[in-house]
Amino acid sequence: MEEHPRKHILAYTSLGHFVNDGNNFFLPVIAAILTAQRGYSAIEIVATFSVFYASVSLMSPYVGRLADVTGKPEMLLSVGSVIMGLGLVGFYFVLAGLGGTAGFALTLVSAFLMGFGGAFYHPLGATILQKNWGPDGLGMALGINGAMGSLGRAVYPLIYYFAALFLLSGSYLLAFAAISFASGLVILEAARYVRGRQAVRSPAAPKAAREALTRGIMLLTVLTLVRFLATQGIIAWLPTYMLISHSVPDASVLGLYVTLIYAGGIFGQPFFGYLTRTMDSRWLFGGSTGATMLVVLAYLLVPGPFGLVALFLIGFFAFSAFPMLMILSKGYVDESSSSFANSLVFGLGSGAGNTLGPLIVGLFAAGGYGYLDLGFYGMIVVGIASAASMALLPPAGRGAKAPLFH
Numbered sequence: 001m002e003e004h005p006r007k008h009i010l011a012y013t014s015l016g017h018f019v020n021d022g023n024n025f026f027l028p029v030i031a032a033i034l035t036a037q038r039g040y041s042a043i044e045i046v047a048t049f050s051v052f053y054a055s056v057s058l059m060s061p062y063v064g065r066l067a068d069v070t071g072k073p074e075m076l077l078s079v080g081s082v083i084m085g086l087g088l089v090g091f092y093f094v095l096a097g098l099g100g101t102a103g104f105a106l107t108l109v110s111a112f113l114m115g116f117g118g119a120f121y122h123p124l125g126a127t128i129l130q131k132n133w134g135p136d137g138l139g140m141a142l143g144i145n146g147a148m149g150s151l152g153r154a155v156y157p158l159i160y161y162f163a164a165l166f167l168l169s170g171s172y173l174l175a176f177a178a179i180s181f182a183s184g185l186v187i188l189e190a191a192r193y194v195r196g197r198q199a200v201r202s203p204a205a206p207k208a209a210r211e212a213l214t215r216g217i218m219l220l221t222v223l224t225l226v227r228f229l230a231t232q233g234i235i236a237w238l239p240t241y242m243l244i245s246h247s248v249p250d251a252s253v254l255g256l257y258v259t260l261i262y263a264g265g266i267f268g269q270p271f272f273g274y275l276t277r278t279m280d281s282r283w284l285f286g287g288s289t290g291a292t293m294l295v296v297l298a299y300l301l302v303p304g305p306f307g308l309v310a311l312f313l314i315g316f317f318a319f320s321a322f323p324m325l326m327i328l329s330k331g332y333v334d335e336s337s338s339s340f341a342n343s344l345v346f347g348l349g350s351g352a353g354n355t356l357g358p359l360i361v362g363l364f365a366a367g368g369y370g371y372l373d374l375g376f377y378g379m380i381v382v383g384i385a386s387a388a389s390m391a392l393l394p395p396a397g398r399g400a401k402a403p404l405f406h
Helices: 003-023 026-038 042-070 073-095 100-132 135-166 172-197 215-235 238-244 251-275 281-301 306-318 321-331 335-365 369-392
Strands: none
Touching: 003 073, 003 100, 003 135, 003 172, 026 042, 026 073, 026 100, 026 135, 026 172, 042 073, 042 100, 042 335, 073 100, 073 172, 100 135, 100 321, 100 335, 135 172, 135 251, 135 321, 215 281, 215 306, 215 321, 215 335, 215 369, 238 251, 238 369, 251 281, 251 306, 251 321, 281 306, 281 321, 281 369, 321 335, 335 369
8 A cells, every 4th residue: 555545544543533532531521510510419420421431332342343344444433523522512502501301311312422432433443554554564553543542631631621711611512522523524534535545445244243252352352351440440540549648739730640641641652552563462461551550559659759750651551552452453353353353352341441440449439538549459459460361362363363152
């Protein structure tokens, strides 16, 4: 393939990653506003979070399978961005004053749309890159693409801060919805442009969904779940821990500390993506998990200025998973089932881990926030066990691609 179209592919998939991960910033913020301004109960907020996370995890395999069957992951990628925008529009009407049963129903619908739209990016973006890059360049392409997602997580809070200053209450959500709609259109048009410059090739005939349920994919999905359970269980509660442990001098600067964590991923993803050219992604994935846990342990035990460095390193290692996971996924399944396989790993695996981790650590916090560190120590043990369990993953090859079910 020509180099020029490949740059376009990396550009539009990176735009999708930036907007997708940036939009994920909003749900906790919207939940806080609904509690403070609309009087939502804890049960209503838990229901909202549950709908969001469940739709991300459960709809991802459907999206992946649809992409494999239609052979049009690029078009579906743009659809996902539009659906997330519709979710933001729905939340705008709730914040603008829609109350009662109708308001809560729209809240749940909007949470579902945000989660459903978010289920599109990771399996489909990875598939597009996997199909257009060879083994030498795929890791770096995935790393650059992943860095744009980390950049979205880091930059969206800053954009939101200024948008909230200058726009009427809630209307900033319409501005971000417009960004989602625009990005969907850009992705669609860029994909059409690229297809016009590529040699026409027939898409691989999709196989039965069970063909993606290989030994490698199933093990990778479980290990991904455990890694994200440990890392997200810690990261989700770190801001609270920073405040109650007095490591942050003032709540007004908490956002800067959180941004420092997300900034680590901007550098970590290209770094680990580059390393996949010469190193086995199984050991890189396990090593980055173990390194995350060791840095968290150091953060808990070593007070002082080291804390700022530790926060950056936590993000550097914890948010590096995307390129390594997608390199591994590619080696465990045939191209005709790649989107479905990716959705199992990054949808069910990371999605379930992201949901369960904070809940488990939250059980420790139920006895008082002073017990958060015990929850962190528990997650550190789980994370190190996950890193060691990478030895169970088979090397890429025919045996790893053998379906478990026939």
